[in-house]
Amino acid sequence: MRLAALACFALSAALLAGCATPxxxxxxxxxxxxxxxxxxxxxxxxxxxxxxxGGRTLEYSSQPMGRHAYMVRLAAxxxxxxxxxxxxxxxxxxIEPGMTPEQVSRLLGRERTRVFFRNSGEDVWDWTVEPDQTGYGLRFNVHFKEGVVLRTTHSMVFPSRLFPGLDD
Known part of the structure; x- marks a missing residue:
């Protein structure tokens, strides 16, 4: 049984590695x-x-676990x-200061999470993105205040000893 599970895992990994993206x-x-x-x-x-x-854009967001949001643009x-x-x-x-949440969503796709910080009055949306040269997980954050983009930041996601594999 263990050998069959290992073979199934190896086949799945090989298939995923060969997956094309839009x-x-x-x-x-x-x-x-x-x-x-x-x-x-x-x-x-x-x-x-x-x-x-008259055209349309099809959104293929892989959030919350993926790192891409493919926007497929179609003509009329x-x-x-x-x-x-x-x-x-x-x-x-x-993404620039002054943009609305809808403008951000049209460019970045569905966000991973939204968190409102009462003390600062900021609503922060984040997306999981490809890691930088450090190799740690990375999140892109868009800070909204009074309904428009205030700024953007990045957050590193450090591995968790309590929950290995869930740090992405």
Whole structure:
């Protein structure tokens, strides 16, 4: 039984390692792939954002445990325009003071958590993101005050001795 479980684990790990992501999937081609192709491969999106030009953005957020939020942009005719990872360093850099919560969500996707700090009056949303060169887990935080972005910060997530493996 133990050998079968180990073999199952090894197979699962190998399959996951080979998984394509929407931003690098050769099956999806801007200009020719359609919304139905994206959904057939990746399933239904977490959210669909309407765009002013009649197009749509399909949100594929992996929060709370994942580290990506793929935003699949479609033209008005349903053809793929492109894919961005909202939680990439470049995606996070687009967050600026004064933005509304909806503007932030449209860029970064669904957040991991929201915490309100009564003393400072700040509502802080966070996202799990790829670790930096330290190798520790990393969270990107957006601080809102009075309904707009005040600032952004990063938090390191240190390993827990009490709950190993749950520190991401």
């Amino acid at each position: 931003d690098r999937d050769a099956r999806l081609q801007p200009g020719s792939s359609r919304e139905a192709d994206v959904i057939a491969i990746y399933g239904p999106p977490v959210k669909v954002w309407p765009e002013v030009d 005719d349903g053809r793929l325009v492109g894919v961005l990872d909202g939680l990439s360093p470049a995606g996070r850099a687009r």
